[in-house]
Amino acid sequence: GGVHDVTAFAKEHPGGRFIEMAAGGDVEGFWRHWHYHFHSPKVTDALRCTRIGRLVPSSDTVVDEDLYASDPPRDPRKHLERLARPFNSETLHEVLCVSYLTPTDALYVRNHAPVPKLPDGGAHRVAFAHGEAPVAAASLAELSSRFPRVTVTSVLQCAGNRAADDAKATGANGFKGTPFEELGCGMLGNVQWSGVRLSEVLRATFPQELTCPDASARHVIFEGADGYESSTPVAAILDEESDCLIATHMNGEPLTPDHGFPCRAILPGIAGARSVKWLTAIRLSETPSSAPWNANYYKREDGSEVQSLPPVQSIILQPTDNERVVANSDGSLSLRGVAYNGAAGGAIEAVEVSADGGTSWHAASLLRDEVLPDDARAPHHWLRWVADVPLPKPTKPTTLTEPSRNVEGDSEGRCVVCCRAFDVDGQSQPRVSAKQRGYLYNGWFCVELTVVPAEEGRPSQK
Amino acid sequence: GGVHDVTAFAKEHPGGRFIEMAAGGDVEGFWRHWHYHFHSPKVTDALRCTRIGRLVPSSDTVVDEDLYASDPPRDPRKHLERLARPFNSETLHEVLCVSYLTPTDALYVRNHAPVPKLPDGGAHRVAFAHGEAPVAAASLAELSSRFPRVTVTSVLQCAGNRAADDAKATGANGFKGTPFEELGCGMLGNVQWSGVRLSEVLRATFPQELTCPDASARHVIFEGADGYESSTPVAAILDEESDCLIATHMNGEPLTPDHGFPCRAILPGIAGARSVKWLTAIRLSETPSSAPWNANYYKREDGSEVQSLPPVQSIILQPTDNERVVANSDGSLSLRGVAYNGAAGGAIEAVEVSADGGTSWHAASLLRDEVLPDDARAPHHWLRWVADVPLPKPTKPTTLTEPSRNVEGDSEGRCVVCCRAFDVDGQSQPRVSAKQRGYLYNGWFCVELTVVPAEEGRPSQK
Structure with missing residues (x-):
């Protein structure tokens, strides 16, 4: 029920320019989508400092629907829940250790917002752009008819996996005070992914841009239907050995809602935060994504990118x-x-x-x-x-x-x-x-x- | 007693342009200096292909002195000899294992030619040049009065150490057919070196050249009085942690004749072949040394430099x-x-x-x-x-x-x-x-x- 002037705070906002989306109106809808605000003690501090007025409830005030109400069910016998909204979990050890492939319904979940509902498989379209300029759009049916199906077994892992081990060995780290402070080693799994090879799709979509001499200095920005966005250097994706995919299937079945149905990026060897789910757009860019998950998080102490998974x-x-x-x-x-x-x-x-x-x-x-x-x-x-x-x-x-x-x-x-x-x-x-x-x-x-x-x-x- | 036309062979000569030094006259003196020619089966092949005439002995023919006759004595209880002329040896294991510092008279010897006789310590001069242009010359007495004495304990090791282990594990290697085929792990030692810090001497001698933006792309060429020459990238030498020296002392005593008296380069962490002995000149250069030991040897299969010692x-x-x-x-x-x-x-x-x-x-x-x-x-x-x-x-x-x-x-x-x-x-x-x-x-x-x-x-x- 407060009125807040965030002009000064906007520069410090961990979510970056996202705060501008909520300017001039009711912030509740954004907060329910980016539910993290209810878990951070920093939010209370920021609110105290920015308050300039108070709203009086009226008979017009309506309670909006629960954006998380239609999230898919999860099996508590396979997940150690770390956060309920958005849902974040580790796969339980006893499930990880019994099979080479991690069962789909047991794979850890790392969500940033409610699970989006997207149209059925083949009809879903992915937009391609060069910078802000649209270049093409392709349905999954079109992609799968134009490019061969590739299957790769790859570990998917959150960059914060073993954060609690790190804290124990080296002292307090960036996870202190967050719901991930006690993160064990279950934010990973070994999954057989199928889809089309991302390098082939990009070369066909951007034939000129990807053969010019400075092509490898560019970045590929991935946008998800949940509002999440991040980028990866183009060189890492064009490398044939990297086996990067636009994946539509896991363990032989279509992706589940929690894992990006109907399609997601899979970038083997790169932190899970870069394998964007519910993929709606892929942009070739001169600069890395400025979204907060790319610009503010997943950085080392020295500011350099946390790109690859640990070597061994x-x-x-x-x-x-x-x-x-x-x-x-x-x-x-x-x-x-x-x-x-x-x-x-x-x-x-x-x-x-x-x-x-x-x-x-x-x-x-x-x-x-x-x-x-x-x-x-x-x-x-x-x-x-x-x-x-x-x-x-x-x-x-x-x-x-x-x-x-x-x-x-x-x-x-x-x-x-x-x-x-x-x-x-x-x-x-x-x-x-x-x-x-x-x-x-x-x-x-x-x-x-x-x-x-x-x-x-x-x-x-x- | 042969006359040889080496016009075509000169391009293939493993010693590169050095063969031109002997053109038009008697080759015997060069061969006695670079005594390796008597150990390589390739030499016989090359001679057979290039012979165009035969000399008849006359009463003027004189037998020159033995260039190796005044090499210093070596202690056979501490050295496993690999080649007599030039002298090359491994330090015996039983000597290496008894002390932290390797005794001076036991340190392995890797010579390419007769041991040169140079003037006494302080009087010996090192010339400095930028490309071919002379910049300065300094006696060791001058260097030691201008720069502080630095002491560094460092392993010195030949790049070919453990060549026999390599052959056993991975098959025939570049040492096959040479006197170093059986090289064990004794071409190394741990020595306390003293002298002046090379980075300080270079910065004082080349103040402009080493502060310009492309300075780190240059090379430092070291010339020894035995005719040996090699180079090292300037960036490796300017790095303070690299502790590179113009060394005059080992284990607290002046260098011995076999180890470069009165001064040598010591480049810790870099293959011994780059730590040139009997140092007479140091040149700053846009390109690496074209001397055979730099251009033809100490290269990997892919042609890249063997620069640093193995990591662990x-x-x-x-x-x-x-x-x-x-x-x-x-x-x-x-x-x-x-x-x-x-x-x-x-x-x-x-x-x-x-x-x-x-x-x-x-x-x-x-x-x-x-x-x-x-x-x-x-x-x-x-x-x-x-x-x-x-x-x-x-x-x-x-x-x-x-x-x-x-x-x-x-x-x-x-x-x-x-x-x-x-x-x-x-x-x-x-x-x-x-x-x-x-x-x-x-x-x-x-x-x-x-x-x-x-x-x-x-x-x-x-």
Whole structure:
């Protein structure tokens, strides 16, 4: 019920020029669409400073419909909800670890606004523009008749995945105070995407622009029907190995509403924030998108773009942090996880596991057999792995010194179990990776467990 | 005794334009200086194709003096000789492993010609030129009075170090058929160098040239009194962290004749071939040196420069390949070695060792305490390390299957022991590094050993 003069604040608005859209009228509709405003303590501060008047309710005041009311249902057995409106979730570990492909209804959701309702598949049109000038528009039916269907298995991952690990290892990061402060490692999944190759569509649509000498300095801006927009350098998209798609299918079925039905960008090896959903327009531009998600977020401390996924990454999916687990009869502990080379797509050479906090390491077995043959050319997919890691011998309790921990197993069975992946060039996950506002953390993946010896644990099992 | 028309061959001559120096006269003096001609089978082929006449000996023919006769003496207990004239050697492992600094009289020698005799320290002059135009000349006494003395501990390493490991892992390389085919890992050493900082000398000598916008695209050409010449991009030398020197002292004493007395370039993190000895001239140039050692050698397969040392490197110095060794009473084996980050100078984070060919790895202890405090800023030095690696349990001999090797220890005590280093960014040595003509190999360092159990081995020890 307030009247606010935002002239000064408009420059600081994290959403950039978007605030101008609401000038001179009722802000409620915008706030319900960009529902984040209800989650940020900064909003209350900004409102206090900009208020210049107060509105009196009248009989004309109507309560608008709930813009999120028609969001699709989500299965709570597969999603760890991080934010209800807009819906944001991690895929649960127990779902991620059981199959090579992440089930469609379990893939993490990262929405910025209500899920838009778009016309049925073939009729939906994507507009193409050079700068602001329209160049063409094509329905999905036209695109799929003109360009061959391509299928690529690729990890999709939010740039903020493992933000909580980053904070734990390097101190407070850019996620502090947001609903994503506790973000674990479930904002990712391995999906088989199908559609048309973006490089072919762009070359056919912009034949002159993409052959001139400065073509590779340009950017491709993607616009979504939810109002979200971001861009990616054209060079990354034209690279044949990058396998960028206008995707219409995931895991062999049409995209679901939460994942961009009827079409979205899929940019393997690039942070999920660039793979725009509910794609309505693709623009070739001399400059990157000025939308807030491109201009203000997903930047490193030094202001440079968070573009690619971390170069080498691995994750323990089973057991999970702080779990109480039973050792195998041979004194080892069974682990499961995934590994992938996010940025380069260079092949994963090995995954190693440690049960003593990183003093000794043992090779895990990579489940290479389940990789689909076509995916070997440019490996954007993950590899699942399994390992039986030898547990350290428990130390005897002593009053003379601090009970040792991490290096030798402690007397109460607590130990720190870690994994790390290597690519063929010897790049591995560092113990702690360099700080970049909490994005793209890829330090060793560690969980702290309490291990019960086999004989002790067995009777209590069902 | 032949007359040769080398007009056509001159273009193919591996030494480039140097062949013109000998045109129209007796070639013997040049051949004795560049003694390599007596070691290459290619020379015989070239001579056969270019011969156009034959000389008849006369009473005027004199046998010239032996240009190598006054080379300094070398200690055969510290050097593994690879070539006698010019002298080329590796430092023996047993010398490398006993101290943080490599003793001056043990440091590997890589000579291309006879050792030149230069005037005593302070009187020796270094000429400076811009292109071909002389700019200044300074005696070492003048340089040391004008610029502060700087001391840097840095690994010096030949680009071909570990060429034999490269050939074993990746097949025949550019060293095949040369005296360096069997090159081990002893063409390196860790030395405390003192002198004046090259960046300061260059900025004072070329104040205009080094502040103009295109300065960093230039090259610094170094000329040695032996006729050897090479160049390095100016940007690498001006970088303060690179710690490049005009060095006059090693390990606190004046340079020895084999190591460039009275002064040489020291370019830490850059292949030894660029650290020109017996320095007589330094030229700023728009283009790299066209001397053969710069234009024809030290190139990768794709023609790009072999500039920097490999990024992460470690070496087992004790025990050595094929050695028969005695296990410790706890079933472990003691190892010693060194590790360094050649190219970037980024800090070494860890060294790991394996006794099962790379299936399991254990942290080595880094001897950080012996690093001199001033060397911590930009670590060009190596770290020595020690480790007691757990030996795999011997497998029982069986006639049913092939005796396993590498993964489990075999029944005869043979095992493959490996080491690898990690830097703080997670870069480690790959299992096998990419082929680049045999230069800069940094795959896992492995030795094959026969391990005798402690009880069996002990009685035979003195």
